[in-house]
Amino acid sequence: MFKKIVIYLIKCISSFLILLSLHPPANAADDFSINTCGEPPTRAFTISDVGLSFPFVRIAHVKARISVSPSRNCTWLITIEKGRMGLLRLYLPNGKGLLIENTEIEGTIAYRKGIVVSSHITVKLGKPLGGTIMLIQKHENQRDKNTVDLAIYNSNLFEVVNTLMNDSLAAGSFPFELEIRATFGRQIEVATVQGILRNVSFEDHNFENAAEDLKVDLSATARFSGSGWRVKGKAECSKGNLFSKGYVIDFATLPLTVNFEFLHDGEIPPDGTADIFLDNVASVRLVSKTSELQWEINVPDLEVLVGRLLSVAEGVIPALRELEAGGSFKAQGLYRYASGSGCLKGSMQCLNCSLLYKKVRSRFDVDLPVYLSNLPEGSTCKDETISGKIVLEETTIGDLSLTDYYVPITASLNTWKLVDPIEFNLSWGKVVVRRGIFEIFPKPRGLIKVDIPDSLRFEFSHKDLARPLKLEIERASNIDVLYQNNKLEISPAVKLRVFSGQLTVDHFSIEDPLSPSRSLVLDAHWKGIDLEELSRLVSFGIIKGKLFGEVKDLRIVYGLPVSFDLRLMSEPAEEQTISVLAVRNITQIGSSGNPFQGVTGAVMTTFFKEFPYDRIGIRCTLKNDQFSVRGLIKEGDTEYLIRKRGIRGINVINRQSPNVISWNEMIRRLKRIERAESAKTEDKER
Structure with missing residues (x-):
């Protein structure tokens, strides 16, 4: 597949250049000598305002200076200078397309007996991919082999991804670089690919998943025979960070390696295996089958090292820095896909697991069955039930303690259920979980x-x-x-x-x-x-x-x-009485004014430490950082928070209705009250 893409790309570019060189447009300016292979002539011309169309590609407003020089062995050397494609439109079979403006192209193509034997082409893409430089280079090697180099520098192609892939990603923060060298034979259908991808960064529209400064090395070998092919290779990620919902994996600390092999024969879906290694922390083996698209997933025993495997991005979830976990984790499963429906059946196990987080301590074993399908109706999954269990050896949450609980569970299609009711005998009473789904x-x-x-x-x-x-x-x-x-x-x-x-x-x-x-x-x-x-x-x-x-x-x-x-x-x-201190604090919160001002107030607080009241009616609201205090007792135009009883009672009146202040100011008033009471308590203790 890769060979076909590379060959098609070279042929598209070289074909229209050769076409123009042999049949220049009528308005081309010519300067040439006689065409003979014996005596190398030269020919140069300028083309402009030419439109070309290829499958999935349409070019308009081509301007270029082209030179053609045949050699003694009848190899035509075509040189293009100051080439510019005013409008380049790319199409996909799904109908989506991308318009690129002012693309520049320069290079040379050696053409002999209908075959491109070598080329060196540089393409600088215009807007919206401004700055992207592609180098396409084909070498004529010995032993009937060809080598093609494709390099992309200073590129930000995520706008292309957004346009062609339904806006799945937001724009990347950095450009990236790509270098690929493919070697393949003209007769022997074998291709080898060496590639490196640098400075890859992206983020999704929800800003929940992102990557920064990734570096990926790729090597693969492909063999083609008839309608089938076999690809075997390796990919390594040794630099950069991957973020997901507040978590981050640093690949410089934990390099990721993927070894893969896929086989495709005709119309049958491909077989394949992929072994994924995250340093010495985790490894996963994926295996596909031919009868239908299947994946066998096996995760061997690995130590749970949460702090090493997943760290937390700075300032996102700082509380999880206190999390400690351990144990042995394994998973296995089989995934089948047919007629638009997928089915995953397997289990995940965590043995001798431990969890420590602040006041939470737990030791437990988990055997969680997995039975999932993206389309339950008409799914390839059978109607069956898989059993599992959760064993809580010892769990403490503050003063709450749970010991020796065995919880059987079952999994049916997309559903987990508790098998039996669970009775928790706690220090503060009994709780029964009758059902769980x-x-x-x-x-x-x-x-x-x-x-x-x-x-x-x-x-x-x-x-x-x-x-x-x-x-x-x-x-x-x-x-x-x-x-x-x-x-x-x-x-x-x-x-x-x-x-x-x-x-x-x-x-x-x-x-x-x-x-x-x-x-x-x-x-x-x-x-x-x-x-x-x-x-x-x-x-x-x-x-x-x-x-x-x-x-x-x-x-x-x-x-x-x-x-x-x-x-x-x-x-x-x-x-029904209220103390002097409570009255003062209520008036401070509500800004109702001190009812104990003046001589009368001083006399009252001297002889009385509490006062009778008839009613209390207070309404407090908070919305958009605006805090309001209102009285619910209304007599005429007066709004009372507290209505007095008898002669020596105290009225607390809302004198600033609607009395709205910021919530931060409310907090400051409460802190002043707290500090004042703390100071009085200290004075009494002295």
Whole structure:
């Protein structure tokens, strides 16, 4: 195939030059002597505005200075100078095409008895491939062999790839260089190819996959016989980086080698093998069969060296730098393809595997069956089930510990399933996974059904909390944990006991859960919350009473809220009081003004440390970095956040409605409150 392409390329270029030299156009300027082989004559002429057409190639506006000199042995030497093709259009059988403007061509062609015996042609392609230089050189060798050199320098051909391949790649960042030497015989159908590809860089339109400064060495031998061929060769990548979704392989550290051999005979799809080696870290063997397109995939035992095999691009996923993994990995499978449908059947195994990441430690074995097809309906895959297993020897996640769990799984077409329910006996209660199913086609989708036979009680600690937060998840059944459209979602509503009240999570989801920019989305409502328990958890001031309310569209990205709509309202209670500190902090957040200013305020704070209130009604919203505080208690034109009770009560009024500030300013106010309370605590301790 390569031989035919090279020969066709040379013949196309040389044929139209020879055609022009023997039959110059009428407007050519001639300067020549008599054509005889005995006495070498010369002939020179200039051509312009000539159109030519070849299969898949159309040339318009040719301008060139051509010289023709026959020698004594009747070898015609054709020299082209200052050649320019104003418009060069390339076509593919699929109808796509590329228009190239102002292509320059220079060189010489030796032509004897209807055969091109040698040539040296330089082509400088014009826009949009400006700067691309192609050198096509054919040597007349001894023993009836020919050598052809093809070199491309200072090139950026990714625009061609985009045009002809449905915009699959974005433009490369760097030019690349290509050098290929092919040697083949005129009679013996054998060709050898030596090539080198340098400075290859590209990226896709989603900026998830890219390569930078790759260098690839290629050597291959092809033998042709009748309608068949056999190709055997080797490719090595020893320089550059390959990026994929935040990960990078450095081929200077881990050279990639591919040994391949393919055989094609007539109409039968090719047989072949390919052995892929990534230094001493990984190796893969691919084997194809002739009856139908098949690939046998075998990955021998290899040590899992995540830190060496896949590093993380700077600043993309820095947390994964703390990941340590080990074990022995192997994979095997058979891929069949026929009538537009492919079927992959096999397994992946990880034995004596270990994982260490921050507070997560795990030792486990995995035997994962694989049964996949791109077209389940009408697939070449049979309707069958393959068995596998997951064995958790020991896993700890913080205070959570799992030991000796055997999980049988099965794989049917594009689907994995749990065979039996799994009961997890945890330190804070029991959780039963009744059902688990994961589908891969047409889009990844997974569903786990969970039961909580009894309530789950656990504590949550954080540096900003004065004491651990105690939570209790109430008994529930048929909780769905659903993954689809790159989103993890829990339904139906889950009820929790917290602060002597009830909190109901109406909606909880994680969008793009495997990305560092994942979004947590929450809708919830609550009632009967003990405000004293809540306020003692943080250094904000003591409030006594009961609270109900809701939060909608709480969205957290990178651990920070980016939007929410929060409503807090008091319920009637026997004791409803608020401390001086809590009043001051609420007014600082809402910019409502200090209610304790002047002599009256000083007297009140001297004799009273808390004040009765009648109602609390506060609404806080965050959207597009704009934080707003509003009062939900309205009397006439006055908007109250807190409405007093009795004579000595305190009103907190929103005097700057709609009272919008930036979220960063809100954070600064909270930090000022925290620093002030810390300073008071230190003074008391002294």
